[in-house]
Amino acid sequence: KLRAFFTTMEKVSEKFAAYFNRLTNGVAWLRLVDETKPSDSGVEVIVQFPGKPQRSLRSVSGGERSVAAVSLLMALQGLTPADFYIFDEVDAHMDVAYTVALAELLKEMSKKTQIIIVSLKDVLAEKADQLIGVYIDRGESRIIKTKLEDVAVD
Amino acid sequence: KLRAFFTTMEKVSEKFAAYFNRLTNGVAWLRLVDETKPSDSGVEVIVQFPGKPQRSLRSVSGGERSVAAVSLLMALQGLTPADFYIFDEVDAHMDVAYTVALAELLKEMSKKTQIIIVSLKDVLAEKADQLIGVYIDRGESRIIKTKLEDVAVD
Amino acid sequence: VYIKKLSLHGFKSFGQRKVTFELLKGLIVITGPNGGGKSNVLDAIRFVMGELSPHALRVGRLSELVHDDGKGRAAYARVSITLDNSEKALPIEADEVTITRKIYQNGESEYYINGRSASRGELLMLLSAANIRSSGYNILPQGAILNIAEMNPDDMRKLIEDVA
Amino acid sequence: VYIKKLSLHGFKSFGQRKVTFELLKGLIVITGPNGGGKSNVLDAIRFVMGELSPHALRVGRLSELVHDDGKGRAAYARVSITLDNSEKALPIEADEVTITRKIYQNGESEYYINGRSASRGELLMLLSAANIRSSGYNILPQGAILNIAEMNPDDMRKLIEDVA
Ligand SMILES: Nc1ncnc2c1ncn2[C@@H]1O[C@H](COP(=O)(O)OP(=O)(O)OP(=O)(O)O)[C@@H](O)[C@H]1O
Numbered sequence: 338k339l340r341a342f343f344t345t346m347e348k349v350s351e352k353f354a355a356y357f358n359r360l361t362n363g364v365a366w367l368r369l370v371d372e373t374k375p376s377d378s379g380v381e382v383i384v385q386f387p388g389k390p391q392r393s394l395r396s397v398s399g400g401e402r403s404v405a406a407v408s409l410l411m412a413l414q415g416l417t418p419a420d421f422y423i424f425d426e427v428d429a430h431m432d433v434a435y436t437v438a439l440a441e442l443l444k445e446m447s448k449k450t451q452i453i454i455v456s457l458k459d460v461l462a463e464k465a466d467q468l469i470g471v472y473i474d475r476g477e478s479r480i481i482k483t484k485l486e487d488v489a490v491d
Numbered sequence: 492k493l494r495a496f497f498t499t500m501e502k503v504s505e506k507f508a509a510y511f512n513r514l515t516n517g518v519a520w521l522r523l524v525d526e527t528k529p530s531d532s533g534v535e536v537i538v539q540f541p542g543k544p545q546r547s548l549r550s551v552s553g554g555e556r557s558v559a560a561v562s563l564l565m566a567l568q569g570l571t572p573a574d575f576y577i578f579d580e581v582d583a584h585m586d587v588a589y590t591v592a593l594a595e596l597l598k599e600m601s602k603k604t605q606i607i608i609v610s611l612k613d614v615l616a617e618k619a620d621q622l623i624g625v626y627i628d629r630g631e632s633r634i635i636k637t638k639l640e641d642v643a644v645d
Numbered sequence: 646v647y648i649k650k651l652s653l654h655g656f657k658s659f660g661q662r663k664v665t666f667e668l669l670k671g672l673i674v675i676t677g678p679n680g681g682g683k684s685n686v687l688d689a690i691r692f693v694m695g696e697l698s699p700h701a702l703r704v705g706r707l708s709e710l711v712h713d714d715g716k717g718r719a720a721y722a723r724v725s726i727t728l729d730n731s732e733k734a735l736p737i738e739a740d741e742v743t744i745t746r747k748i749y750q751n752g753e754s755e756y757y758i759n760g761r762s763a764s765r766g767e768l769l770m771l772l773s774a775a776n777i778r779s780s781g782y783n784i785l786p787q788g789a790i791l792n793i794a795e796m797n798p799d800d801m802r803k804l805i806e807d808v809a
Numbered sequence: 810v811y812i813k814k815l816s817l818h819g820f821k822s823f824g825q826r827k828v829t830f831e832l833l834k835g836l837i838v839i840t841g842p843n844g845g846g847k848s849n850v851l852d853a854i855r856f857v858m859g860e861l862s863p864h865a866l867r868v869g870r871l872s873e874l875v876h877d878d879g880k881g882r883a884a885y886a887r888v889s890i891t892l893d894n895s896e897k898a899l900p901i902e903a904d905e906v907t908i909t910r911k912i913y914q915n916g917e918s919e920y921y922i923n924g925r926s927a928s929r930g931e932l933l934m935l936l937s938a939a940n941i942r943s944s945g946y947n948i949l950p951q952g953a954i955l956n957i958a959e960m961n962p963d964d965m966r967k968l969i970e971d972v973a
C-alpha cells in the first residue's frame with residue numbers, strides 16, 4: 338500500500354511538472370511535508386515560477402494558483418484517463434498570457450481527448466473547433482452554434 | 492435595539508435595490524426568513540433579474556452573484572461611508588455587459604469617492620482616470636503609470 | 646468514449662422546448678452572457694451520470710432541478726446523453742450508448758440505458774467501466790479550481806491515495 | 810480622507826528599491842500580469858492600517874510579509890500611506906496624515922504617525938474617526954465577493970446588526 342502510494346505520487350509529480358512547465362515555463366513538484374514519517378505525512382505542492390523562488394501553492398497569487406491547479410488536475414486525471422474533460426471558467430483569474438498558453442495546451446490535448454470548456458474570453462473562443470452560445474430567450478435557456486466572428490462583442 | 496435593526500435593514504435594502512437596478516435593470520431586496528420571529532430570524536437576499544422569477548442570491552449564476560454582491564456591499568458601505576473603495580478583481584466572473592455597467596457606475600461614484608480597482612479587463616482600464624501597471628522585474632514588483640494605449644494587449 | 650449528444654428538457658433554466666447539443670470530438674467552447682445557462686449544462690451532465698447531491702448540482706433540494714418559470718414548476722426534468730462507444734469501452738454491444746435520467750417534482754428519478762429502464766446502480770457500473778463518474782477529476786465546476794489550490798497537505802495526501 | 814500616496818519597501822514582492830504610488834481622487838485601475846504584485850498592494854494598505862491577522866494578509870506568519878528573494882529575507886518591510894486630511898476628518902491639525910508601519914523578521918511592528926512613533930491603539934483610534942478599518946466593507950480582497958454571495962441568513966442578520 339505504501340509502495341503504491343509512492344509510485345502514484347511520483348507519477349503525479351512528473352505529469353504535474355510537465356503540464357506546469359508547458360503553461361508557465363516554470364518547475365513544480367510534490368513533496369512530503371515530513372520525510373521522517375512516510376506513512377502518514379501530508380503532501381505539499383511546490384511551484385517555482387520563472388525568475389521567482391520556490392513557494393508552496395497556497396502562497397502564490399490568484400492567477401498563479403489557477404494555472405498550477407489546472408496542471409495538477411490534469412496530472413491526477415492522467416492516471417485514470419477518462420475520454421473527456423469539462424472545465425467551467427477555470428480561466429477567470431488568469432491574465433491574457435496564461436489564458437493563451439492554456440488555450441494552446443487544450444487545443445493540442447483535444448486532438449486525443451474531447452475537451453468542453455465554459456469561458457467568457459475570446460482567446461479561448463478563437464481556438465474552438467466548436468463554439469456554442471448559451472443565452473436566455475423568453476425565460477428559457479437556448480443555444481446557438483456560432484463562429485467567433487458571429488459573437489464578436491458589440 | 493430591534494428598532495435600530497429594522498431601520499438599518501430598510502436603509503440597506505433600499506440602497507441595495509438602487510445599486511442593483513442600476514447595474515442590471517432588475518429588482519432586489521432584503522427580507523426576513525421568518526416574519527413571525529423578528530428578533531432572531533435570519534435575513535435573506537432576494538434578487539430578480541429582468542425576465543426571470545425572483546430567487547435567493549445563493550441560487551443564481553456565478554456572474555449574477557458577483558453583480559448582486561457588489562451592489563449589496565456598496566449599500567452596506569453607504570451607511571458608514573469611508574472615502575475610498577478598494578476592489579480586487581470583483582469583475583472576474585462578470586460578462587462584458589455587466590463589466591461595462593460596473594465600470595460606468597464606478598466612474599460616476601468616483602466623482603465623490605476615490606475608487607481603486609484591480610482588474611485584468613480592458614473595459615475597466617478604459618474608464619480609468621489613472622491606470623497603474625504592476626509587474627515583476629528582476630524578482631521585485633515595480634510599477635509603471637500607463638495610458639490604456641500603452642498596455643494594449645500584444 | 647466521448648459525448649456525442651446532450652439534450653435537456655425542463656432541466657433548470659432549460660424549459661419546455663427541448664434543447665439538443667450535437668458535440669464534436671475536439672475543443673468545444675461554451676460561451677454566453679451571465680445567467681444564460683452555461684453552468685447548468687455542466688450540472689446536467691453530472692445529473693445524468695447519477696449525481697445525487699443537491700449541493701453538487703447547486704440546488705437546495707433535488708426537486709429544484711425541475712424548470713420553474715415563476716408561474717409554476719414543470720412536471721419533470723429530463724436529460725439524455727449519447728456517448729460514443731465505437732471502441733466498446735462500455736460493456737454494451739452498440740456503437741452508441743444513450744443514458745437518460747428523468748426527475749419528478751417529488752425528487753424521484755428514473756434511469757434509462759438505450760431506452761430500457763435501468764437502476765442507478767446498473768448505470769454507475771456501466772459508466773465505471775470507462776472511468777466515468779459524476780464526481781471525477783475530469784469535471785471541474787465553476788470556482789472549484791481555487792478549492793484545489795487551497796487544499797491542505799493532509800487532504801492532498803488522501804487525494805493521491807484515492808488515485809493510487 | 811482619500812489616499813494620496815502609498816510607498817512600499819521590502820513588503821512581500823516589493824523589494825529593496827522603494828516603490829511609490831501617487832494617487833488621484835478619481836477612478837484608479839491597477840492592472841498587470843498574474844503574480845505581478847497587484848493584490849500585494851491591497852495587503853499593504855490593510856497592513857499599514859494595523860491588520861494583525863496573517864490569514865487576512867495571505868501569509869502563514871507575519872514574518873513572511875518581509876520580502877524574500879530566494880537568497881534570504883530582507884531585514885524589515887515598511888509601508889507608508891499618506892491620507893488627505895483637508896476636511897479634518899482625522900483629528901490632527903494637518904492637511905495630510907502619513908502613517909507608517911514597519912515589521913521586522915521577528916514579527917514585531919513599529920507604527921508612526923506623521924513621523925512620530927505611536928502605538929497601534931493610537932493609530933486605530935485615529936483612523937476610526939474617519940470610519941477607516943483594515944477589515945471595513947470598503948476593502949474587498951480577491952475572491953471575497955463570492956463569500957458574500959454564499960452567506961447564510963443568520964450571518965447576513967449579524968452583518969446588518971453590526972452596521973446598525
Ligand atoms: N429550476 C430552475 N428553473 C429556472 N431557472 C433556474 C432553475 N435553476 C436555476 N435557474 C437559473 O438558471 C440561470 C443560469 O444559471 P447558470 O449558473 O447556468 O448561468 P451561467 O451561464 O453559468 O452564468 P455565469 O456566466 O454567470 O456563470 C440562473 O439565472 C438561475 O436563476
Ligand SMILES: Nc1ncnc2c1ncn2[C@@H]1O[C@H](COP(=O)(O)OP(=O)(O)OP(=O)(O)O)[C@@H](O)[C@H]1O
Nearest residue numbers: 398399400821822843844845846847848849876877
Ligand atoms: N515575502 C515575499 N517575498 C517575495 N515575494 C512574495 C512574498 N510574498 C508573496 N510573494 C509573491 O508575490 C507575488 C505576487 O502576488 P500577488 O498576489 O500580489 O499577485 P497579483 O498581481 O495579484 O496576481 P493575480 O493577477 O494572479 O491575482 C506572488 O508570486 C508571490 O509568490
Ligand SMILES: [Mg+2]
Nearest residue numbers: 552553684787
Ligand atoms: Mg456559470
Ligand SMILES: [Mg+2]
Nearest residue numbers: 399847848951
Ligand atoms: Mg491578485
